[in-house]
Amino acid sequence: MSQDHPELNELQRKVNYFWQDSDLLHQALVHSSYIYENKDRGDKHNERMEFLGDAVLELIISEYFYRICSEKSEGELTKMRAMTVCEPSLAEVARRLNLGQFMLMSRGEEKSGGRDRPALLADAFEALLGSVYLDGGLEEARKVALSQLSDVIEQVIAGQAIRDYKTMLQEYLQGKSQDPISYSVIDETGPDHDKTFTAVVEYRGNIMGKGRGRTKKEAEQQAARMALESYLGR
Numbered sequence: 001m002s003q004d005h006p007e008l009n010e011l012q013r014k015v016n017y018f019w020q021d022s023d024l025l026h027q028a029l030v031h032s033s034y035i036y037e038n039k040d041r042g043d044k045h046n047e048r049m050e051f052l053g054d055a056v057l058e059l060i061i062s063e064y065f066y067r068i069c070s071e072k073s074e075g076e077l078t079k080m081r082a083m084t085v086c087e088p089s090l091a092e093v094a095r096r097l098n099l100g101q102f103m104l105m106s107r108g109e110e111k112s113g114g115r116d117r118p119a120l121l122a123d124a125f126e127a128l129l130g131s132v133y134l135d136g137g138l139e140e141a142r143k144v145a146l147s148q149l150s151d152v153i154e155q156v157i158a159g160q161a162i163r164d165y166k167t168m169l170q171e172y173l174q175g176k177s178q179d180p181i182s183y184s185v186i187d188e189t190g191p192d193h194d195k196t197f198t199a200v201v202e203y204r205g206n207i208m209g210k211g212r213g214r215t216k217k218e219a220e221q222q223a224a225r226m227a228l229e230s231y232l233g234r
Helices: 006-015 022-028 032-037 047-068 074-085 087-096 107-111 118-136 138-148 150-157 165-174 216-232
Strands: 181-189 196-203 206-213
Touching: 006 022, 022 047, 022 118, 032 107, 047 074, 047 118, 047 138, 047 150, 074 087, 074 150, 074 216, 087 118, 087 150, 087 165, 118 138, 118 165, 138 150, 165 181, 165 216, 181 216, 196 216, 206 216
Parallel strands: none
Antiparallel strands: 181 196, 196 206
16 A cells, blocks of 8 residues: 555544555545645645545445336336435535544535535545546445445435434535525414424425425425435436
C-alpha cells in the first residue's frame, strides 16, 4: 500500500479497505472548490470518481435486491434501490465514517457548512466507492458498499422507514436549493374520535406528495414518503 497519505489510515480502517494506491483515495476526498483555491498543487477533484461510483453503487444494489428479493416486481425493486442509494442514506453513511472531516475543500465551502452538507457527503461517499472500484475492482467495491449500507438495506427489505420521512425529504431537497418546503392539511373526515387527515407537501409551487393518516403529523409523514418514492423512484 502506498504511504503517501498516512493521515488517511483511520478512514481506511473505518471502511475496512486498504488502498493499494492511496492517491486514488486522496482524489476521492478532493472537493472541486479546493482546486480553485489551490491550482498550483496539481490535485484533481472527485467529480469523475463520483460519476463512476454512482454507477457502480447502482449496479451493486440492483444486483443484490434482484438476487434476494425474487418475489419483487421491477417497480418495487426500483423503489427499494432508490431508497437505499438516495442522498440522505448515503450522507448518513458518510457521517458515520466521519467523511466530512477528511475532505479537502475551500475555506468558503467549509465556512458555509460544507463538511456536513448532505449533498456533498453523499457525493463524497460515491467518489470513495469509485476509488475502491478503480483500486481493487468490483468485488472489493461490493464488499464496501454492502457492509456500509447494511443497516439501510435491512430496513428497506423489512419495509421500515429508513428515518423520518420529512427530515429525509428536507435534507434531499436542501442539497439542491434552499427553497422552502411546506405542508398543509387539505381535508379531514370522520368523527372527532376517529378522524382521518389528508395532507400535501409543496415545493417550488408544486405538490410533490399527498398522504393520509389518523393524525396531522402522520398524514404529513405519508405525504413526504410519497414525495420521496415518486421523486427518487422515477
